[in-house]
Amino acid sequence: MKKKKWFLLFVIACLILTACTEYRVLERISLVTLIGYDVEDGDVTATSVVRQINPEFESSIEIHSETAETSKGTRVKTDLQSAKKLMAGQLRVTLFGDDLAKEGIEEAIHTLAMNSEITTSIYLAVVDGKSKTLLEGQYPNIADVGQHIFNLIDHNINQQQMISSTLHEVVRDIYASFRDFALPKVKKSGEYIDISGIALFKDGKMVGSLPASDSFYVLLIRENINDGTLQLVLPGELAESSKNPPNYQPEELPIAIDAIKTKRDLKIINENEIDLSISLDCRLLEIHSSLAISDKKITEKIEKEINKKIESEIERIIKYSQEVNSDIFGFGEHFYAFTRNSKLTEEKWREIYPNLKVNVKIDTEIIRSGVFE
Amino acid sequence: MKKTLSISESELINAPLLFFIINACQIGVGIHGFQRLIYQDAKQDAWISVIISFIFAHFIVFIMIKTLEMFPSNDLYGIHQEVFGKFIGNFFNLIYIFYSSFAFLVVLKNYIEVINVWIFPNLSATFLGASLLMIVIYAFNGGFRVLVGICFFSFICTLWVPSILFIPMEYSEISQLLPLFDNHLKDIIKGAYAMTFTIIGFEIINIVYPYVKEKNKVQRYVHLGLFATLLLYLSIMLISLTYFSGPQLEKTIWATLNLFSIIKFPFIERVEIITICLWMIIILPNLCLFAWSTHRGVIRMVNISSKKFIWIFSTVMLIFILFIKSRSQINHINNIFSHFGFVVVFVYPLFIYLMALIRNSFLKRKRTN
Structure with a gap:
């Protein structure tokens, strides 16, 4: 009996003591929350935002920048600079300078995807300029630039103001044969950081960009959305048709709408033609007070004008993506999925896409217009 | 050695427990990354391969139980000895013993590899193996009924998997399943063949059969267990096919774990790490029952106590x-x-079913003569 007890004690001791094989005490590590990559004469420059937890004081933010041949090499160099072990498990955003983005980020993304320490839910974005200058800039109102950029991207994606760019989605699209990906673009503007647009990629290389105001349309073409606000400028003649025409005759009539529910529908007509119809249920947020929006006729007119306007904007955006030959909307995937024995190859789609005819049809319905007429 | 088993009443189990045994034995390490193996052949029709492989498994299990029914109080090892005689029978027994211990090794090593890659890159495989084997030894010494209890717990532990997989479906693209049936039937069958690694485990019925109280209900519960596994595998396959793009899936080694890695809760950000740790409970019945199956075979040839056996077995595996x-x-x-x-x-x-049929008809003829 006694022997058994000792044996049990031995086993318990073994299990409990050896549980400390790999410990990571929060106070003894520093957390990398954001990494920005740039390219400099063929070498990679990694700028990392590192949060250090200190039990006595507030946690501090440090920014390290190192240049090496591989991204892991920069990590080793950064490790040499910092007093605590660097851990990438809390990484939330990875930025790419636009020089690197133009050169191609496929390899950098491959490295990220290989690492089990990093989740696939981190956001990727492109910087207008160098990510080093963005991160090392002085921002009096921003305490933690890493967390700030993450929140900036995160809330805009959640509100469907910006296309989603998690590592998973980018990896999915990068390896998909008939699809290209797009990333949000961030920019330093004075003492603030803005989302400035959308970067379009082709084969992992940045080939063009769209302004941030177009992101609603890009989302509209890509998927079904249920949020996101859009401002439109409609022609001024609409105001004339109101019951009490306003004293002044505006040349333009700005309005703002908010998508409640949209549904995108693609229909293949033939190899080089596709129908894109989007139904858009929206809420009117802002309109000139003189327009009697409860009048059905006027509402219909407004809807028609909105349709026209959105159609032309979408046509412009699709045309631009065709010019740079970057199929960020996944039309190719649709072609492949809905034609039997299509024998579509990546090269063939690259030839078809610039000349693809897309017939855009928008069907807007204003279903709500606030509490005051 | 003895030809038929004498199993005391207290060691018998009820037939419904077979459901948990079959289910727990099938779900192991294969589920972590079976998607890419099947995708390589069957492409977007991989989910059809899953169904085909299960149809085949249902058929095989039916045959297995038919064979076992001819020898109501014997397991596969005993059947070998009865059908082929002692020497050839023992040769087949050796093969089956080898198979069971090989399965044990594969499950153990794959799980250790997952832990090493995802959580502790520097932890030595020997240490992990030794601590896992400790648990196996502990469970094994509890006897067969304890092992069945572990199977039950393991089933409960897999229940949460399908519910949590609804979260990655936010990123699903249904159109990635299309066009349907665009691949050759040959490729789809090839994909079904690639399911082997993931689907096996149900053959444990060969050994468990004599321990079941209500023999007439065996078919029902074994098939139910298989069907439950099919539902789990099929849902994981469908979610993976829509979540990953094809070439990405081909590059993802553990697609199921990657599915977990996008899930984020306010209280726990890395769900996959919890999942991998919990997976130990899921692979435990695999390990225990394969060890037990080896044990059943070995005692027919060598007189060895179960305690001695499991220590030697674990050392060899280590x-x-x-x-x-x-x-x-x-x-x-x-x-x-x-x-x-x-x-x-x-x-x-x-093969063994045919041999058993021939033997029985031969014996019948002999008796009538």
Whole structure:
């Protein structure tokens, strides 16, 4: 009996003591929350935002920048600079300078995807300029630039103001044969950081960009959305048709709408033609007070004008993506999925896409217009 | 040694428990990354391969139980000895013993590899193996009924998997399943063949059968258990096919774990790490029952106490783990095992069924003469 007890004690001791094989005490590590990559004469420059937890004081933010041949090499160099072990498990955003983005980020993304320490839910974005200058800039109102950029991207994606760019989605699209990906673009503007647009990629290389105001349309073409606000400028003649025409005759009539529910529908007509119809249920947020929006006729007119306007904007955006030959909307995937024995190859789609005819049809319905007429 | 088993009443189990045994034995390490193996052949129709492989498994299990019914109080080892006589029978027994211990090794090594890659890159495989084997030894010494209890817990532990997988569906693209049936039937069957590594485990019925109280209900519960596994595998396959793009899936080694890695809760950000740790409870019945199955075979040839057996067995397994190191070696072994497993689990039962039929009719004729 006694022997058994000792044996049990031995086993318990073994299990409990050896549980400390790999410990990571929060106070003894520093957390990398954001990494920005740039390219400099063929070498990679990694700028990392590192949060250090200190039990006595507030946690501090440090920014390290190192240049090496591989991204892991920069990590080793950064490790040499910092007093605590660097851990990438809390990484939330990875930025790419636009020089690197133009050169191609496929390899950098491959490295990220290989690492089990990093989740696939981190956001990727492109910087207008160098990510080093963005991160090392002085921002009096921003305490933690890493967390700030993450929140900036995160809330805009959640509100469907910006296309989603998690590592998973980018990896999915990068390896998909008939699809290209797009990333949000961030920019330093004075003492603030803005989302400035959308970067379009082709084969992992940045080939063009769209302004941030177009992101609603890009989302509209890509998927079904249920949020996101859009401002439109409609022609001024609409105001004339109101019951009490306003004293002044505006040349333009700005309005703002908010998508409640949209549904995108693609229909293949033939190899080089596709129908894109989007139904858009929206809420009117802002309109000139003189327009009697409860009048059905006027509402219909407004809807028609909105349709026209959105159609032309979408046509412009699709045309631009065709010019740079970057199929960020996944039309190719649709072609492949809905034609039997299509024998579509990546090269063939690259030839078809610039000349693809897309017939855009928008069907807007204003279903709500606030509490005051 | 003795030809028929004498099992005391207290060691018998009720037939409904077979549901948990079959389910727990099938779900193991294969589920972590079976998607890419099947996708390589069957492309977007991989989910059809899953269904086909299960249809085949249902058929094979039916044959297995038919064979076992001819010898109501004997397991496969006993059947071998009865049908082929002592020497040839023992030869087949050796093969089956080898199969069971090989399966044990593969499950153990694959799980250790997952822990090493995802959580503790520097933790030695020997240490992990030794601590896992400790638990196996502890459970094994509890006897067969304890092992069945572990199977039940393991089933409960897999229940949360499908519910949590609804979260990645936010990123699903249904159109990635289309066009349907665009691949050759040959490729889809090839994909079903690649399921072998993931689907095997139900052959444990060969050994468990004599321990079941209500023999007439065996068919029902074994098929139910298989069907439950099919539902789990099929849902994981469908979610993976829509969540990943094809070439990405081909590059993802553990697609199921990658599915978990996008899930984020306010209280726990890395769900996959919890999942991998919990997976120990899921693979435990695999390990225990394969060890037990080896044990049943060994005692027919050597007189050895179960305690002595499990210590020797664990030591041998630990030594083997030391030799398998790199990812490519593991892949190679998995590959060999899945070919070998296909023969033992899917082809061999047909052969033994035929042999048993011939023997029975031969005996009948002899008796009438």
